[in-house]
Amino acid sequence: MSALSIRDVHKRFGPSEVLKGVSLEMGSGDFTVLVGPSGCGKSTLLNIIAGLERQSSGSVEIGGRTVDDIAPKDRDIAMVFQSYALYPSMTVRQNITFGMECRNVPRAQREAAVSEVVRLLQIEALLDRKPAQLSGGQRQRVAMGRALVRNPLLFLFDEPLSNLDAQLRAEMRMEIKQLHQRLGSTIVYVTHDQIEAMTLATRIAVMREGVVQQFADPETVYNRPANLFVARFMGAPPMNTLPARLEASPSGSVAVIGHGEGEIRLPVPVEVKGWIGREVVLGIRPECITEPTRHFGHAPDAVLTIAASVEMTEPTGAETIVVLRLGSERALGRVSADLRPRVNEMARFAIDTRKINLFDPATGDRIVS
Amino acid sequence: MRDRIFAPSRMLIYLVVWLIATAWLVPFVVVVLNSLRTAEEIAQTSMIGWPKQWAWSNYVTAWAEFCVAQTCAGIRPYMLNSAIVTIPATIISTMLGAVAGYAVSLWRFRGDQWIYGIVTLGIFLPQQMRLLPWTIVLRDVGLINTLTGLVVIHTIQGLSFTTLFCRNYYVAIPPELMRAARIDGAGFFRIFWRIVLPLSPPILIVTVIWQFTHIWNEFLYGVTFTTGQQQPVTAALIALSAAIADIPQHGVQSAAVMIAALPTLLIYVLGGRYFVRGLTAGAVK
């Protein structure tokens, strides 16, 4: 039984179609992160799952039950909002118990549930305060508490950490991950933050203009993006995408970037017979272009070193970003922090050719063997 | 930096402000002074003058003794009438306006904007235009010449303003708050009662002050739909002026005006601060 299944959901607001046939399936205990540019319909999808918004067509099932005609309160879900949406005139305790109050849960039972959640989130000391008397991080915890206390089949989070400063966000991210591991809850989580997506998700759904581009585990989304949009959207700095031609060589297919003297030939990891002699887009992540002494995993044979001219270096502290020329194309590489390749000179770089991706320039789709 | 308070442009502004303030205050001061002068004194000198002796008895006469429309009980019964009309009409129209404003601002339903538009249209209809319809309605339901009739009129007409005020205040409540409450399982009235109403004191104070002052000072419906003992104090003041047309009693008349104005003055003094603050306050910080 899947915990949540979304089948061909469309949503129109007047003339504009915001969701264009979204289908997602997730199992119990899955942590699904929805990412995508602003306005692509993430919140709309979440609201439809919650029952706060009605889909134009398609259906939603939660825990094996079709919920299309079921009110939000009866869907067995809990939601955490970006603005926290704490009830301003109620104390923390009342905020957490309001749902139970609405369902006429006996007082003793409410108290027991509150004390458990409050202990879990370490907000015992805040119980009698109003939201206005709390810091951003504390409000965030209370909002989580309000969701946890319901013990629902499904948690929905709409950018819950985006109002926190960087440090607090990292802290809460860890906590959410721990909570998920501990409680085994099923979660749908919307975020703009790449790191949140990569670290929290068991599955990532990348959306664009109301269409799911790829729905897979973080590893796959990152290393084998389904199309150029996903390739460029995930990762910061983004994946290098360079025009190249495919040629055959005795040891397999080779992607050629640039022409004549400065051309760069990279062996490609996939069998792409049908594409020999054709133009493709080659995708390679910046961290796969690095100093020649680096080893990539356990496959030293996949490493190729090339010479490229350095245009610029950007030391970030943890590493140095290098802007270099591959063939005649500009690309980003990432080298160790203490390395500063000379600008306007040639330098040698190792390339992890295992992680090269090829895309169809016409459709943008990934070329698979 | 030079102190700019005495810059010529500043002085000009102060001058204009003071002129306007004086123009507003002069009639009030004349009434206050006259309410403390005897009829003889006013007759011998002029309408404008400092009381030679303080005639506090004017207030006693105006309150409880003076004869209006063949009964000599002063304006006290009419003050009571006004209170009987104003207090329920203020409370009911404010509560209904809050619920209506909440419904049109925080719940989407078919035709919500139309309903809001029609309700607030009432603000722009001149009072005189509504006299005839109200006459027919009051006649048909048998409430002509009753205080209940006035309560009904003021409650319903007040809805335009109270709905407008409350709606404009409630649109600032974040929609996510409503969503959270719906997921928690709260319905229309529970959300209103437990979440929206506790956020409302600033706008309710504004609405109550507005309604109270307007209903208390209202006069056209009072004279049109009630007579004799049923009149609110504003209408009774007219009768009182008629009664003293023969023997001028400007002192008593002024005292009566002062008494009639007292409740709204008090509301202003006590609540004026909240009025200004409430109009500018947001629902959620």
Ligand SMILES: Nc1ncnc2c1ncn2[C@@H]1O[C@H](COP(=O)(O)OP(=O)(O)OP(=O)(O)O)[C@@H](O)[C@H]1O
């Ligand atoms: N009630 C509505 N009426 C009309 N259009 C709407 C409504 N709600 C959302 N939209 C539109 O639908 C699109 C998707 O909105 P949505 O809030 O789902 O985006 P999002 O992916 O959550 O964006 P963000 O990352 O900025 O939160 C937007 O173009 C938005 O303008």
Ligand SMILES: [Mg+2]
């Ligand atoms: Mg959103």
